[in-house]
Amino acid sequence: MSDLTDGSDKPQKLPKHKEVDKAGVILTGAMQEFIKCGYAAASMDRIAVAAGVSKPTLYSYFRDKAGLFAALIQQMTQGDRKSRLLENDQLLQLPLRDSLKQIATVSLDKLSGKQPLFTLIRLIVGESGRFPALAQTFVRNGEKPMLEELSYLFANHPDVKVGDPEVLARCFHGSIVHYIILQEILHGRDILPMERDRFINGLIDLIVGSDRVPGADMGNG
Known part of the structure; x- marks a missing residue:
């Protein structure tokens, strides 16, 4: 039986100060x-050998492999969330186009080239068939908070007049994730190239509506 079937996939709280x-x-x-x-x-x-610690030390921090892996997911996903995008509702004060551009730019800046996270995602996807709790922990700690923040933005921004906020959030965030998967995780940059600013502006046009000149992002060539 998997050690992920104990009914809890919550990461154990990390120690503070020097123990961190x-x-x-x-x-x-x-x-x-x-x-x-x-x-x-x-x-x-x-894992104890790889970390250079004794087994008692390892178990004093993490009681089992499932809790350790959950803590690893938490570390990888929350490392990009130290400053919550919508923490003070500041993006609600900007035009929606500017808010979305800021979110997309920051997201791609933080994700681009982040190989440890990409490696973790590949591992989770590869093991998700046998250990679905791995994927669920990743969704719960990484994807769910981001989608909730975006749903809040779309539900409360004065520029949003129509549309389901949760659907808008999934369309917007899902497009960014798909861009990263193709460009970075699946090494498709040379096969399906797309300049980042063109992608961001085109995505925002789809969400907000375009008032720009067709082909303006394509250059003069």
Whole structure:
């Protein structure tokens, strides 16, 4: 039976102050082991060796492999969320086009070239058939908060007159995720090239409506 079937996929709370460094060392070692062996074959014994810590030390921070992996997901996904996009409703004060451009630009800036996160995503997708809780933990910690923030923006921004806020959020965020998957994770940059500003402006045109000159982003060539 999988050790992800204990009814809880919530990451254990990381220690504070100096102990956070030790937790970080453990998570780094765990990431190396998960990449090397996959989730199923990785063991707490091997993770302890990879992290350079004793088994008692490892278990004092993380009680099992499932909790450790959940903490790793939390570290990877929340590292980009230290400053919440809509924390003070500041984007509600901007024109919707400007708000969406800021969100898309910041999102792509933070995601582009972030190989550790891409590696984690590949691992989660590859193991999701046997361990669906891995994928659910990623969705719960990474995708769900972002979609909730975007839904709040679309539900409360004065420029949004029609449309289901949750559907708009999924269309907008899903397009950004798809762009990253094609360009970065699936190495499709040379096969399906698209300049980033062209993508961002075109996406916002679809959401907000276009008042720009057709072909303006295509250049003069």
